[in-house]
Amino acid sequence: MSQRFSFEQEQDFMDKLRELLHSGTDPKQIELHMPYPPHGIExxxxxxxxxxxxxxxxxxxxxxxxxxxxxxFTALWWPLITGGKPILSLPPYLLIGYILTILFGALATFGGFLLLARMPSVKRMTGPEQFGNEFVIEVEGETP
Amino acid sequence: MNSLDYRNQIETDVLAAMGRPGLKYLAAMGFCALLVLGLLACWGYQIFTGLGVAGITHPVGWGVYITNFVFWVGIAHSGTLISAVLYLFRQPFRSSFNRAAEAMTVVSLLVAGLFPLIHLGRVWNFYYLFPYPNQRLLWVNFKSPLIWDVFAVSTYLTVSCIFFYVGLLPDLAIVRRRATGFTQKVFNILSLGWQGTLRQWKHYNKLYLFLAAFATPLVASVHSIVSWDFAVSIVPGWHTTIFAPYFVAGAIFSGIGMVLTLMIPLRKALKLEQYITLDHFDSICKILLFTSLIIGFTYAFEFALAFYSGHKSEISQYLYRATGHYWPFYAIMVFCNGIFPLVLFKKSLRRNLKFLFVLSIFVNIGMWFERFVIIVASLAKEYQPYSWGTYTPSWVEMGITAGSFGLFFLVYLAFIKALPVLSMTELKEPHQ
Known part of the structure; x- marks a missing residue:
């Protein structure tokens, strides 16, 4: 058995959520849908x-x-002096390191998000349930 | 006010922009498409005939193609400044501009990316730029600023695309909810199953914060690296340590100019006056004014540096810029970038949109000529008098330059009809 509560106002939604948690409902039983995340929800x-x-x-x-x-590695692969600079020339190589720090960091952050947020979800992509602009609380199972 | 009605109203207003296009819109698209056809025709002619049809030759081997590359990469920077840097500084006015500015970043980087290819002449050899071992197992030279540029600009494009898409994600789900038929199916896929659950929001907020943190140093580093394409050489007028901050300030300045050029007509045409207010323009103009002051200072300071160095070629180069063949362009850049924007000290002008639109056009023109003067004048008058010469762009180069503006505005106009131009989710949040 599941219950659903929908709210137009953020404040009412937060009040109901507090009430449910205060009454002993396990947060794992609760699924929320929000047009934006209210402050302090986490x-x-x-x-x-x-x-x-x-x-x-x-x-x-x-x-x-x-x-x-x-x-x-590529400089040592075929040591060839260019521009009179050392074979292992740290400043330009640090620059490549810096650029790839940002590239790999951004890609990994996005990949991590998809993994943790369980997206893309084929189920939700093919038949998504619509909640409009309301704040919705769904409670699975019995509430105390 | 943050009622259900208000949130629904935001969606209705913003998504109205994605409705059926009007005649003016189609006419603008048609005009831009013609310019793009001109670009393709000129480029095709150049590929078929050879790079000789362009005006670049000894001693000026970098002409308007590289000018355009630097100009369009520079335009991209303000998009990242508005979306990432102002996000980290918690500036609420950014939510009126961030989506449009991020789109501008992505589109202008795509346009910029064309120019190294056009400049190559033999475009089919473009893969030489990629880091791979050639037939003699020799890799690219990582000590070359041009390779840094390939890495920097392609990283910037990748990160900007991810940031743009991530910012869109909750809004794509809104479009999905309101769309029907085939459009709904497309947005079902694009929104990846976003439902605004706590799990999604929790990870999303961190994702956005970290992406902003990763993108922020790019604002400073990408155009610094572009500036090193010049500064690492020993050409007079290029070999200076102030080039990196000078280029970064110029990039932000030109980008804000382009944001104004795009947003002022967009605001009126899409009836978004309620969301993009005069206060927002006032705030963004302060960034324009600040960067203009930096640029104006640099224009004076680089002269001082040249004279202080006592180096004859340096002194001669700066005198040549101001009084030589290209002096009208130098005068345009000083006026448009360093003098005219100072009127923004007056508050009423920062809130006068007609005036701001005109000013933004001047800024765009001034910044294009700044890059032209830096690149061409230095190459035209290097060290050896016997190798001095002048450069005039050919009709092929001018056609491709005009076409690049056509391509930029064409893709941007397509964006307006394809995706929400304002971040609806951010506008719904109470602090907005």
């Missing part, structure tokens, strides 16, 4: 911080090492 629902940040960090570090490593 704290209220006891959500832990998003893991997207680890994807960002991983992507950025990988990008930096790849850029620096790739530029150094």
């Amino acid at each position: 704290e209220l629902m006891g959500e832990k911080e998003s893991w997207v940040r680890f994807f960002s960090l991983g992507g950025a570090v990988t990008g930096f090492l790849t850029g620096l490593g790739f530029a150094s």
Whole structure:
């Protein structure tokens, strides 16, 4: 059995949510649909911080090492002096590392988001349920 | 006010822009399409005949193609400034401009990306730019600023596309909800199953924040790297350490100019006066004024640097810019970029949209000529007097330049009808 509550106003939605949680409803039973995320909603629902940040960090570090490593590897592959500069010329290679930090970081952040938010969802893409501009609370199972 | 009616009204107003196109819109599309056809014809002629049909030759090997490249990359920067930097600084006025500015970034980078290919002449050899080992197992030279440029601009385009798409995601779901038939099916796929759940919002907010953080350094670094295409050489007028900040300020300045050129008519045509207010224009004009001050200061300062260096070629180059063959263009750039925008100190002019539109056209013209003067004048008068020479663009180069503006506005006009021009989700949030 599931219950659905729809609200036009953000304040009413937040009040009802507080009431449900206060009455002992498990946040795992609750599914929310919102036109925008009201301030403080994550704290209220006891959500832990998003893991997207680890994807960002991983992507950025990988990008930096790849850029620096790739530029150094290709220079050592065939050591050829150009412009009178050292074979391993750090400043330009750091620049490649910096650029790939941003590229890999952004791609990994986006990939991490898709993974964590479980998107794209074929089920929701083929037959999405519409909630309009209302704030909706769906409660699965019995409420105390 | 943040009632259900208000939220619905935002959707109705913004999505009205995506309705059936009117005659004026179609006429503008037709005119831009003609310019694009001109571009294709000129480029086709150049490919068929050879690069000799362009005016670039010894000693000026970089002409309007590279001018256009730098101009269009520069235009892109203000989009990222508005969408990423102002997001991190929590400036609410950005939500009126961010979508349109992000679209401008993506489109102008696509146009900019054409010019290195056009400039190559033998465009079928474009893959030489990519990092791969050639038949002698020799890789690209990572010490070359041109390779930095390939990495920087392609990264900028990729990150800008992701940022643009991510910003659109909740709005695509709104379009899906309001559309019917085939359009709904397309937006079903594009919105990836977005339903505004807590899980989606939680990860989305972090995604947007981190993407903004990744995009922010790009505002400074991409045009710095473009400037090093020049500054790393020893050509007089190019070999200066102030080029990176000078180019970045110029990029933001020109980009804000283009935002004004696009948004002032757009606001009126799409009846978005309620969402893009005079206060918003006032705020954005302060950025324009600030960057104009930096540019004006740089124009004076680079002269001082040349004279302070005591280097004859440097001094001669700057005197040549101001008094030589290209002095009218130099005068245009100083007036349009360094002098005329100073009138924005007056508040009433920052809120006068007709005036701002005219000013933005001057800014666009001034910034195009700035790049022309920097590139062409330096090459025309290098160290050896026997190799001095002048450059005049050929009709092929002018046709391709006009076509690039046609292509930019054509794709931008298509964007207006295909996607929401304002971020509806951000406008719904109470602090807006």
